[in-house]
Amino acid sequence: LFAGQTTFLKGVVAMSGLPPADRVEVCFAGRSNVGKSTLINALTGHKALARASNTPGRTQEINYFTLADSHYLVDLPGYGFAKAPVAVVQKWQNLLKAYLSGRPTLRRAFVLIDARHGVKAVDREILSLLDKSAVPFQTVLTKADKVKTPELEKVIEQVRASLQAHPAAFPELIVTSSEKGEGIATLRSTIAALADS
Ligand code: GTP
Ligand code: MG
Numbered sequence: 387l388f389a390g391q392t393t394f395l396k397g398v399v400a401m402s403g404l405p406p407a408d409r410v411e412v413c414f415a416g417r418s419n420v421g422k423s424t425l426i427n428a429l430t431g432h433k434a435l436a437r438a439s440n441t442p443g444r445t446q447e448i449n450y451f452t453l454a455d456s457h458y459l460v461d462l463p464g465y466g467f468a469k470a471p472v473a474v475v476q477k478w479q480n481l482l483k484a485y486l487s488g489r490p491t492l493r494r495a496f497v498l499i500d501a502r503h504g505v506k507a508v509d510r511e512i513l514s515l516l517d518k519s520a521v522p523f524q525t526v527l528t529k530a531d532k533v534k535t536p537e538l539e540k541v542i543e544q545v546r547a548s549l550q551a552h553p554a555a556f557p558e559l560i561v562t563s564s565e566k567g568e569g570i571a572t573l574r575s576t577i578a579a580l581a582d583s
Contacts, residue, residue: 387578390454392430397447401484405450407491410580411458414526415486416498417508418442418464421528421564425498426451426461428564429574436461443468446478448485457577458491466508486512487519493580494556495523496573501530501561504541505548517554524556525549526573531563 398404414422423436423445435451437444442464449461462485463478486495495516499505505513516523525545530538542559549555560576562569 387454387457388429388431388574392432392435392451392453392459394435395450395452395458397449398481399447400481401488404448404485404489405458407489409456409458409491410493411460411489411491412494412496412577412580413460413462413485413489413492414496414498415462415482415512416464416528417466417500417503417506418444418468420464420498420500422464422498423461424564425526425528425562425573426459428562428567428570429577430459441469442466443470443475446470446474448481459577460485460492465512466506483515486515486521492521494577495521496526497523498526498528499541499545501527501533501538501541504544510548513548513552513555517552519554521554522556523552523554524576525559526569527559527561529563529565530561530568531565 416422419442423438426436445461445463451459453459463482468475545559560569560572
């Protein structure tokens with residue numbers, strides 16, 4: 387699947403702008419700056435297909451990428467702190483929530499958690515929203531290269547414990563580093579295994 391072409395389709399600013407719900411769709415959600423756009427680049431083998439930056443709030447639209455003409459990869463705006471005006475942030479947060487609870491073909495939401503920080507209150511809010519909307523989700527730890535093994539193990543335990551309260555959660559979490567390539571193959575095969583039906 388990931389040997390095929392990935393192309394940018396469109397940036398969406400309102401639910402009415404979503405493309406037809408006609409294929410398997412997976413999305414990447416998480417706090418601002420957690421590494422969503424960078425992970426999409428690592429998965430697809432591109433350097434700058436999705437725009438990443440050190441400034442939280444870089445992605446402000448729902449960005450659709452077409453993967454091998456059979457899947458959509460969806461890069462979402464972050465939640466939590468962002469360097470953008472309050473009214474603008476509010477608008478994209480509302481869109482994010484509408485998307486996460488109202489997209490029929492959304493097969494799995496990957497919720498990214500920074501390996502240095504673990505699950506925060508804003509993450510729990512999103513996880514609860516996914517539960518309520520019955521969107522299956524799986525957590526992905528990012529930036530594993532930034533923490534030492536004992537610290538990583540502690541965060542893994544914390545995330546696992548948090549997931550028990552969430553019926554829509556997959557118990558397995560995927561540890562990644564877009565920087566080092568860790569976990570990228572696992573995530574690719576996880577996405578490829580989401581059969582069309
Ligand atoms: P928003 O669009 O603002 O919500 O952020 P985002 O979640 O898309 O984060 P983005 O991909 O823009 O990455 C934020 C910063 O983290 C960038 O400076 C990336 O280079 C860095 N980063 C992302 N993934 C990794 C990683 O695995 N390791 C390291 N060391 N840095 C990373
Ligand atoms: Mg981004």
